[in-house]
Amino acid sequence: MRNRLATQPLFDLSKPGRRGARLPKCDVPVQELEQLLPAWTQATEPPSLPEVTEPEVIRHFTNLSTLNMSVDTHFYPLGSCTMKYNPKRNERLAGTHGIVDLHPYQPEDTIQGMLQLLYELQEMLAEISGLPAVSLQPAAGAHGELTALMVAGAHFRESGEIRTKVLAPDSSHGTNPASARMAGFESVMIKSSDAGFVDMDDLRSKLDEQVAVFMITNPNTLGIFDRQVSEISDLVHKFGGLIYLDGANMNAILGVTRPGDFGADMMHFNPHKTFSGPHGGGGPGAGPICVNEALGAYLPVPVVVEEDGRFRLEYERPRSIGRVRSFFGNVGVLVRAYCYILSHGPDGLRRVAENAVLNANYLLSRVRHILPVPHGQRCMHEFVATASDLKKKAGVTAMDLGKRLLDYGFHAPTVYFPLTVPECLMIEPTETESKETLDAFAETLFRITEEPADLLHETPHSTYTSRPDEVTAARKPQLKWSPTSDSDKTNH
Amino acid sequence: MPYIYNTPQDQQDMLEAIGVSSIEDLFDQIPAEVRLARPLDLAPAHSEMELSQHLAGLAAQNLHTANSVCFLGGGSYDHFVPAVVDAIASRGEFYTSYTPYQPEVSQGNLQVMFEYQTLICQLTGMDVSNASLYDGGNAAAEAVLMAMSATKRTGKVVVPASVHPEYRQILETYLTSLNTELVTVPAEDGATALAALEAAVDEDTACVLVQHPNFFGAVEQTEDIAHIAHQKGALLVVAFDPISLGLLKRPGDCGADIAVAEGQSLGTPMQYGGPYLGIMACREKFVRRLPGRIGGETVDRRGRRCWVLTLQTREQHIRREKATSNICTNQGLFALRAAIYLATLGPQGLRETAELCVQKANYARQQITQLDRFADAFSRPAFKEFVVRDRNNQVGPMLRDAAEQGILAGIPLQKWYPHLSDCFLVTVTEQRTKQQIEALANCLANAQQPTAIHA
Incomplete structure (x- = not known):
């Protein structure tokens, strides 16, 4: 299933003469451009955009979409962001x-x-x-x-x-x-x-x-x-x-x-x-x-x-x-x-709040047996657990847990926010998830805390990429594609 | 509700596991005295069918592109959106995901950000781009704030009256809070009065913001304006029209330090004004002052090329009050649309689109101004919009009559420019046909005899 071309940058696909759109012929009498726009305003050549066909555009961006987790495809308990179902009718x-x-x-x-x-x-x-x-x-x-x-x-x-x-x-x-x-x-x-x-x-x-x-x-x-x-x-x-x-x-x-x-x-x-x-x-x-x-x-x-x-x-x-x-x-x-x-309607909105709070409290009741939740046994729509003890005991961080969850098909909770709780995971299930999903998440989290630290430090294992080097990215920012910078790199 | 899974049995089981007897008990953190003791006073729940019928009823009261012809512009444009844009942007993997805080499961979004930034740099000739801001107006305001911090000049910002009036209003709102003076330089024949600009820019000036083509559709002498700004150590912020760059010289080649734009033209429908796309690009040396998200290339632990959010120490979630801006949610979906649009059009497609705009706009300009009643308000060359003067000074009634005939003929300028109360702005995109343009001219010609319209 691995698609070798899936992540090739758009610009590597470009080939002079290809195009993805044809415009209609001009149906008004055409005048000399110079009569309409003075030469000093005009570019000497068209912008250096890539030249690709429509099918390439579709395949390229469709393949990229498959590298995302989303609410439509995964449980996405990203605290503070309320990642609930997005109704198609809307x-x-x-x-x-x-x-x-x-x-x-x-x-x-x-x-x-x-x-x-x-x-x-x-x-x-x-x-x-x-x-x-x-x-x-x-x-x-x-x-x-x-x-x-x-x-x-x-x-x-x-x-x-x-x-x-x-x-x-x-x-x-x-x-x-x-x-x-x-x-x-x-x-x-x-x-x-x-x-x-x-x-x-x-x-x-x-x-x-x-x-x-x-x-x-x-x-x-x-x-x-x-x-x-x-x-x-x-x-x-x-x-x-x-x-x-x-x-x-x-x-x-x-x-x-x-x-x-x-x-x-x-x-x-x-x-x-x-x-x-x-x-x-x-x-x-x-x-x-x-x-x-x-x-x-x-x-x-x-x-x-x-x-x-x-x-x-x-x-x-x-x-x-x-x-x-x-x-x-x-x-x-x-x-x-x-x-x-x-x-x-009025009742439905209240049901939203009730079930968001019910789901969060239910998940809290399960997670607090796995990780400490410092701020009590009850919550509203989300709660904050901490991996502090786990870090002291086994060297496993909130980041490790979050990354490992990705391997099991769950988006990670918000990590390291709020700043007042060290090694925190902020978990917001929302009302549009089932008890079965919450159970599976809790069971997975438990399983992960039992896994060896060495394995967890190198997670995720199943994703296209793992633990990008963010320090180098910030120190030597490479913020756009250039033909030379990429020629020596490979896509797998 | 259709989006909630929990059955009464589920709820019972969950409450038991939590150790409370009712959902009501879960809310006991909220003091009774602040609880709402009644249901919200809102319309009752609508089924999907009822909701669809209700929306159809509202939509039917509006004139729109399928039942009228749009010659309105002024920052929002009826450009063509290829089907591929909708096909990709309506994929749930894109539109139901969020900011790529977990790069391993967001490589799609991150690569799109990186490609979008590249496309914007290619388009503008600038060194770096961020991954989007709210809209053109806020991009302009953020660029001015960025120029103030880069130059360490907070005294004054100079803007010609030919810049979009709403952008200037946003700027005024922002600068009022910061006690910075906004100096407006008059327009002369529909473009920046250079002598007045030169007189206004001094050593306290953080930047000059110019729009090119400007709000009146006319070209500005951007390079001369850059010279005036730079002479006094001020920066030049250029607000551009992305479609115009199929033909016009790029902001990066005209002396812009920061380039901003309303990106709606690039594949986003008009949607009564939003959500749109704020484009912002700048010269390399200002990169760490850019507001908003930025995607960057790196390698992962296995040495494989990948993409991440980068330079995050600029941002509010790390730096709080020391951040370059407060922006968190951006316009990622519209950056995606712009990337798909630019990729689909390519250099030739964008050039042809720009050519169609300029040819058709100028044809319309000639058709209208050859009528006795109308004149060119300004003599400057125009890209896709132009200002017409009504010698009868009846702009309001005339545009209303046109709308009744299904032609949205132009935008009256009186609201922003009282001295142009007899003028209106006409916009012609590549979508307008010769027939529609002639119908517009015809409609305006008939408006010469206001009584005849109702005959």
């Missing part, structure tokens, strides 16, 4: 005429159906979050964070307050402090307690009138719900700060609790996680944000509004921060989210 519906082929500058009269969909999605997200004002514009979760922090910045500028700091727990996603810096704030880290919650003493010691926002992920990246959340928000509000909820883990609480009800002033959704827009091999995502009534005035323009059954884009919002993305946003992802929410 793909088809998002790809239909009238949805996929609208130009973003069409007159509003010609896109009433699309505007209605987006308006209804705004309303749905407001209801699910408990925060009434919604912007669908941000292009990803991190982009939503940045946008919301800019909203907070505009709010404080307008009220004449100089607030320079954004706080986030040490267990937060790296995007939180990175977004804070991009929005012009200083990022301050808050410690986690031994139980994995926000360390209240540390929070109190760092709270003052310079704090603009406290960013909290709840349930947090350890998969536990921080029950101090109301206390935290009261405290932050007392100092005039705002609470931002990183919505990466909304899958655990859909219909159970709402960020707006536990004190959040602003949040983002990750529709590619919670509402199953596919992850696309790295993207696209989307990062709609929901904020409280008072902050709504600062949201990016435009937003969709309804008047007498007609929908329009509203731009006249004088206190808006402006724009954070061209056009309306990642509409294709939003359409899928809309389909997902409609497919489930």
